[in-house]
Amino acid sequence: MKLNDCTAVVTGASSGIGLELTRRLLEGGATVYGLSRRKPAGIESPSFTFLEVDLTHREELDRVFDTVLDREETVDLLVNNAGAGLFGPVEEIVPEEWEQLIALNLTAPFLCTRRVVPGMQAARRGTIVNISSIAGLRGFKNGSAYCASKFGLDGFSEAIKEELRESGIRVMTVNPGSTDTAFFRNANLEPRKLMDTGALVGIIIDMITLPDDILPDRFVARPL
Incomplete structure (x- = not known):
């Protein structure tokens, strides 16, 4: 995929991996729609559109995708990056907090994916990147x-990945360990060694920009 001929949607674009990935995509010439609750700081580009959304609310999610798909013929790249953490003994986890976490970390990627797949199938090309975790x-x-x-x-x-590859759509999963982002710095998890966010995002960009007939289906990285 060539970034200068790419329309991308990045969720969780306001911080961490999502913010750095948005910057790199714009530097490569992509048109980027950033979806998050807060506007990303420091991004000023005519190729960038910020769409405020709470991805746990389906009606809001559908509204912003209606906006994107009204403006663009298709979405070439979807990065499901938005996520949150919830940690503690199982008996202390509040059911409502569990449901909110699942809504953001799992249901939102499903809802975003189903909105872009028809256009990708019609174009016989497209890339979906799901930012998961060592977890x-x-x-x-x-x-x-x-x-x-x-x-x-x-x-x-x-x-x-198996369902969509027949339509020329690549699905990639990224499983990073502890990374130097606000999420990991505030999570109070061990070990405390953190990977450089820019280096990690550079590898993700390398994966995205491989020829469309090459599928790097999973990338796992952790601090040495």
Whole structure:
């Protein structure tokens, strides 16, 4: 995929991986729609459109995708990056907080994906990147809610990868370990070693910009 011929939607574009990825896509010449609750700081580009949305509210999510698809013939790249954490002993997790976490980390990627797939299928091309976590591959103490959401996202990615590749659509899953973002700095998780966000995003960009007939279906990285 060539970024200078790409229309992209990035969720969670206001911070961390999503913000850095938005910057890199714009630098490469892409048209980017950033979806988040807060406007990203420091991004001033005629190729960038911020759409305020709470992705846990389906009616808001559908409204912003209606806006994107009214303006664009198709979305070439969807990055499901938005996510949150919920940690603690299972008996102390409040059911409403569990439901909110699942809504953002798992249901929102499903809802976003179903809105862009018809256009990608018609074009016989497109890329979907799901930002998961090491927590989608292994469980850890006090991580039942977060791990459940990320294991679910990994399973969703694996299934649609096989479903959509017949239509020329690539589905990639990224499973990063602790990264130097506000999310990890505030999570009070061990170990405290953090990967550089820019380096991680550089690899994601390399994956996206591979030729359309190459599918890098999973990338796993963690601090050394």
